[in-house]
Amino acid sequence: MNGQWLGVKHMNPGLVQRDSNLVINIDKLNHFYRGAIFDWPLDPPHICAFIPLQVPIDLNPFTFESRVYAFAGPNEPQFVDGSEYFGKLTGKPVSVPRRVYVEGDWCGDRMRLSYTTDLGTGGHAVVERMGKNPKSDLVARRITWEEAKNVFGHAPYRTCAYRGHANSEWPLRSLYHREGRADLYRYNAEDMRLLYNRLSGSLPQPMNMLDNDSRGGFLHLLQHHGYPTPLLDWSYSPYVAAFFAFRHCGVAQDGAEERYVRIFKFDMETYLTTVEPISLLATPRSNLTFMEFPTQNNPRAVPQHALSALTSVDDIERYIKLREGFFGKAFLEAFDIPISEASKALSDLRSMGITVGSLFPGIDGACEEMRSVRFP
Numbered sequence: 001m002n003g004q005w006l007g008v009k010h011m012n013p014g015l016v017q018r019d020s021n022l023v024i025n026i027d028k029l030n031h032f033y034r035g036a037i038f039d040w041p042l043d044p045p046h047i048c049a050f051i052p053l054q055v056p057i058d059l060n061p062f063t064f065e066s067r068v069y070a071f072a073g074p075n076e077p078q079f080v081d082g083s084e085y086f087g088k089l090t091g092k093p094v095s096v097p098r099r100v101y102v103e104g105d106w107c108g109d110r111m112r113l114s115y116t117t118d119l120g121t122g123g124h125a126v127v128e129r130m131g132k133n134p135k136s137d138l139v140a141r142r143i144t145w146e147e148a149k150n151v152f153g154h155a156p157y158r159t160c161a162y163r164g165h166a167n168s169e170w171p172l173r174s175l176y177h178r179e180g181r182a183d184l185y186r187y188n189a190e191d192m193r194l195l196y197n198r199l200s201g202s203l204p205q206p207m208n209m210l211d212n213d214s215r216g217g218f219l220h221l222l223q224h225h226g227y228p229t230p231l232l233d234w235s236y237s238p239y240v241a242a243f244f245a246f247r248h249c250g251v252a253q254d255g256a257e258e259r260y261v262r263i264f265k266f267d268m269e270t271y272l273t274t275v276e277p278i279s280l281l282a283t284p285r286s287n288l289t290f291m292e293f294p295t296q297n298n299p300r301a302v303p304q305h306a307l308s309a310l311t312s313v314d315d316i317e318r319y320i321k322l323r324e325g326f327f328g329k330a331f332l333e334a335f336d337i338p339i340s341e342a343s344k345a346l347s348d349l350r351s352m353g354i355t356v357g358s359l360f361p362g363i364d365g366a367c368e369e370m371r372s373v374r375f376p
Helices: 082-090 145-152 184-202 212-224 238-247 268-272 316-327 339-351 363-374
Strands: 003-012 020-029 032-041 049-056 062-067 069-071 079-081 099-107 110-117 122-129 160-165 231-235 260-267 288-291 306-311 332-338
Touching (some): 003 110, 032 184, 145 332, 145 339, 184 212, 212 306, 238 260, 238 339, 288 316, 332 339
Antiparallel strands (some): 049 069, 062 099, 069 079, 260 332
16 A cells, blocks of 8 residues: 555545545555545645545555645645635635545555545545556667767757666656655655764764755765665766666677667756746655755765756656646657667776766775776
């Protein structure tokens, strides 16, 4: 049950048309599934309802009763009493549900919910698990390494972002979501505090965790050292992305079916002028925002021409496709290159000064680089 679920809610009566979209983020914690339901109405006022969720892991079908809050935006507190919030907006008393009783069941990648509020209203919903497809759905263009150098050499610097995958079948998905986590409010409150308390004494320079930029820089530092985060690493350099694609792609086997690495190209210039950015780590909205963080304590960021995509969505490729359809613009492309060209590609990249030693300053990077030379 843990993970991210999306779907639609229908209020009774009027079961034909949906009245809101649901985003459900659930973590597995000890003996419970815990998280939140975010209910986004289709008609004005577009005020999101927030419903905390807790269900024993061995209870299916399940029931729970919870308070209903209103999402007041990025201000503190973000979640407030709905009646008071609606009253402030309308200037008159408004009666909205304060409690909800939910019944549901889930099987595989599908969950059914029905609900009744303390005002007597009710409805039902069907939601679908995100991130269920282990393979990318993106149709890529197959090219040679020589063609790739020609393709990537024409985009002006910093107008596009690039990412390399050692396997062309891997989808765009953050390590945080691959680990089965989804509740970013819990991550923000618990993981970030725990990691900073543990690592602050090891940081050469102190970081102000009350400052958004510093918190982002710390999150980026965690990402570069293997801790699961809701970030996806990108680079302004297509050749850095190519290095990460070929670095651990394996060796082509004689007679075996050809395998491919993949390089993603994202049109940042168009995206950033089209889609509203949300620079918050935790948000009830579906979000994919590109950000550059301070490089404090992170010597890897500059040589990797690094930037990150901060995301609250599990299925990033699906989200991008929906945004492309909504705005009628193309943001994302993919290029697949045979792994049989890995030696040539890495040799060319070495001539450009792109090696594991240059991208990972320090003893580990230097040793891995010399190992690839001395023990090819």
